[in-house]
Ligand SMILES: Nc1nc2c(c(=O)[nH]1)N[C@H]1C(S)=C(S)[C@@H](COP(=O)(O)OP(=O)(O)OC[C@H]3O[C@@H](n4cnc5c(=O)[nH]c(N)nc54)[C@H](O)[C@@H]3O)O[C@H]1N2
């Protein structure tokens with residue numbers, strides 16, 4: 092343990108434990124306790140050792156900021172941007188700076204803990220690592236012997252690092268089912284990119300080359316802090332930045348134009364734009380004919396795309412478009428022709444008889460469908476004036492333009508896939524993809540949006556493999572699932588699923604729950620055993636991890652020794668592997684693992700790198716070719732079956748969603764049955780002061796981002812509320828209490844809350860108590876399964 096006991100003053104010690112409230116029992120052994128209160132006594136500048144070491148910060152804000160950390164007398168005393176090779180990557184925010192305090196925060200789990208009270212009550216007693224690990228492994232083995240290996244489900248947040256825990260246990264893995272897949276479910280099948288997460292087809296660095304950036308449903312200037320500079324560079328170079336958001340967000344405030352929209356109606360807005368583009372013939376005819384499925388023939392009676400032959404559903408690989416072409420209508424020959432025949436000029440519209448079957452084109456079907464989706468109709472649904480829709484449609488069609496979407500806006504509504512599909516239709520009509528200054532998708536995050544590097548992996552023997560996921564955890568709550576035990580690396584239980592009261596019932600029914608986290612979270616309260624993990628800054632060897640972030644390969648070097656009795660994820664994973672008798676297949680140290688991840692890369696540029704070589708550049712090594720922004724599909728060959736933008740989803744004919752058909756959100760809309768009882772929509776958004784539940788106990792940040800619910804003054808007045816009042820937020824699913832704040836930026840009819848706010852930081856209850864966990868019937872047919880519609884939530888608010 093790295094605590095300088097002499098510097099822990101008696102007074103500081105008492106204050107520290109008092110601040111933690113029930114902290115003695117909660118967070119570990121009193122004797123080992125040292126919180127920031129006593130930690131921040133002056134360090135001796137003249138005596139002791141001082142050094143600077145390099146690591147990267149949290150990834151889940153898209154950050155991974157390269158950091159230079161100064162350590163004095165064994166304590167981390169300052170965190171600054173790493174002045175590494177290229178100043179584009181020298182970023183830091185208040186979250187990074189305040190880690191000096193936060194890593195010593197009073198919600199750190201300091202020792203392994205064993206539950207003493209009811210599940211969820213948060214009562215624990217400290218135990219030793221050996222006791223904790225033995226109990227974890229013995230219990231898991233016992234359950235697996237009875238119910239099969241896959242009765243254990245492992246689930247991690249984004250920051251944890253357990254590359255082989257599931258393989259060690261033969262357990263199922265549930266990543267983050269249903270999260271951030273709303274828009275991507277509708278967009279990505281059209282392009283074959285993004286894996287359902289709507290990853291942008293180019294980087295925000297390309298925005299300087301755009302005529303327009305239409306930012307719909309993202310608060311980029313808070314959710315993408317390392318890239319904020321790119322937004323302003325584009326704006327200053329003359330790119331028009333337009334933000335479509337129900338609320339006057341930070342990003343809306345810095346944009347050239349703010350377009351307020353009714354929550355959950357992005358699809359209507361996009362469909363209105365598409366109609367203008369069709370009516371005014373603003374579409375890019377060359378792109379439409381040669382690079383999209385819009386001229387493809389559809390069987391009018393079944394709605395299925397015409398193909399050469401029926402596919403074998405049992406085949407291991409679906410056939411390519413080359414092997415099993417689609418068809419277009421060759422007007423010159425008066426016959427069908429395979430879409431792959433480059434000599435044919437396809438007919439865009441019409442009805443044709445093909446082999447005795449009535450056929451039409453996707454474009455004709457789109458035109459027919461769009462007839463009712465006029466700009467005036469879209470105004471009626473979305474509240475965006477028809478003239479604004481027309482102007483934006485013309486400007487977008489002119490291009491080059493980027494359609495920047497979000498994970499925090501309409502993505503968090505049940506109807507999100509329709510918005511994604513409508514966005515894909517807009518892109519297909521205008522060709523705003525695969526050329527300089529044009530792209531579509533979510534641009535948030537430096538670490539997700541740069542160039543990707545091909546890191547290698549540690550190979551495991553074949554028999555060491557994870558189980559197959561039976562069903563996502565949100566469905567496992569319905570009962571009848573195999574799962575008997577869960578290992579949560581991070582706060583999955585509370586943070587990853589809507590409707591906490593239902594999740595709590597599920598947690599009560601499980602046989603065993605383990606949480607591995609540096610902090611005592613809401614989800615940890617449900618654990619039987621809590622294992623204290625190290626933060627990014629602590630390690631027991633030289634190097635803890637390697638990642639690609641921000642177009643660079645970055646090392647997580649050790650800054651300080653593990654604090655308290657915390658241990659690294661790597662160490663915990665190894666100790667579990669030892670007890671399961673498979674330790675011999677794993678690297679001995681994280682240094683050995685990192686070296687292997689580099690040397691086993693298929694890319695010779697990456698495999699030639701070593702830890703030393705990267706550390707010569709202060710832990711940050713640029714990938715090749717990163718001077719140019721990443722741009723996908725510049726050859727306009729898409730990663731779809733036809734290699735074109737496939738906008739017609741004939742798998743969804745049964746749901747009338749082969750082309751986007753407008754549907755309102757599940758519950759958060761004006762005609763909702765619940766609207767009378769619960770008139771306010773609860774928008775769950777991110778803030779620059781937090782990463783989800785992370786930094787809740789960062790004292791220096793709490794003063795800027797005290798958890799509160801925000802309402803328009805009009806809504807405050809009708810409820811007789813004043814800023815600072817304690818309120819209850821409730822619906823049929825549950826309730827929570829917090830303070831309320833008036834804010835004119837909030838749209839009347841909605842309330843806004845920063846997500847990740849949990850019971851320990853509110854007056855009572857947890858935001859997740861009220862959030863929606865329902866989904867649409869077609870959910871199972873979508874690319875990533877249904878989205879969890881956290882913001883498709885209606886509530887009422889009253890004085891508590
Ligand atoms: N600082 C920080 N950065 C983060 C994170 C973090 O926790 N903290 N988390 C990361 C993660 S995991 C994610 S998913 C991303 C999310 O990043 P974003 O997609 O930018 O999500 P939010 O920041 O929640 O912003 C969503 C915006 O959409 C608006 N909105 C709400 N409903 C609608 C709607 O129906 N239509 C439209 N058009 N707009 C709507 C909200 O008012 C809000 O301004 O951020 C990442 N970056």
Ligand SMILES: Nc1nc2c(c(=O)[nH]1)N[C@H]1C(S)=C(S)[C@@H](COP(=O)(O)OP(=O)(O)OC[C@H]3O[C@@H](n4cnc5c(=O)[nH]c(N)nc54)[C@H](O)[C@@H]3O)O[C@H]1N2
Nearest residue numbers: 151248249250251581582586607608610624775783846881
């Ligand atoms: N109501 C509501 N819920 C939401 C959302 C919403 O809008 N509304 N948004 C959703 C979205 S978009 C997302 S992406 C998810 C994000 O939810 P998470 O994936 O849970 O978010 P993270 O910030 O990655 O959480 C990381 C957790 O890991 C812990 N941790 C940090 N470092 C380490 C480490 O080194 N090792 C280990 N073992 N643990 C570590 C942190 O203390 C924290 O508990 O939340 C979702 N939940």
Ligand SMILES: [Mo]
Nearest residue numbers: 270271498499
């Ligand atoms: Mo997310």
